[in-house]
Amino acid sequence: MQDRRRNVATWILAAVLALSILSVGYLAANPALTTTGQTELYFPDVGNTTTTTAQPGATVPLIVGIANHEHHPITYRLVATSGGTELAARSIRLADGDRRNVSIPITVPTDPGRYRIDVTLYYEAEPDSELTIWRWIRVQG
Known part of the structure; x- marks a missing residue:
């Protein structure tokens, strides 16, 4: 037994x-x-500087990197602003695990000076979810 x-x-x-x-x-x-999803938003070309120099009124490409680690495809919306004014917007869809550099052409002000450019990333399915990074642009005079 x-x-x-x-x-x-x-x-x-x-x-x-x-x-x-x-x-x-x-x-x-x-x-x-078992893992929480996340999205990366970054400037891939920053190096040692966070300031871009441009001529007054010029259109310059602002390159941002996005990586989707949310475990499913997502459509993102990128909006570039300065002082509350929208300069450019763009949508992009990324598969899970996809990483891409996106060019956002922006036209800089005509007045010389240093301007802060904010780039905000919104998740289209979750409008309250956002990430923001910023970079300085110096307009030569």
Whole structure:
């Protein structure tokens, strides 16, 4: 009788161990179930400077990088502003794991000076979700 109980207990423990190993393997293969999604927004060409120099009224490309780690495809909207005025806007759709540099052509002011350009990234499905980065543009005089 005790041999039979030991055999049953051994099989039960073996089944629990196998189920545990399969569960860990499944979660490792499906990180979307265990990790929080995130989006990266950055300036890929910053290097040692965060200031771009331009001629008055010139159109300059503002390059931003976006990486989607949200575990599903997302359509993003990028909006470049300065002092509350929208300079340019663009939409882009990225698959999960996709990373892309996006050029946003902006026309700088005609008055010489230093202007802060904000780039805000909105998730189209979640209008309250946003990321903002900024860069200085010096308009020569």
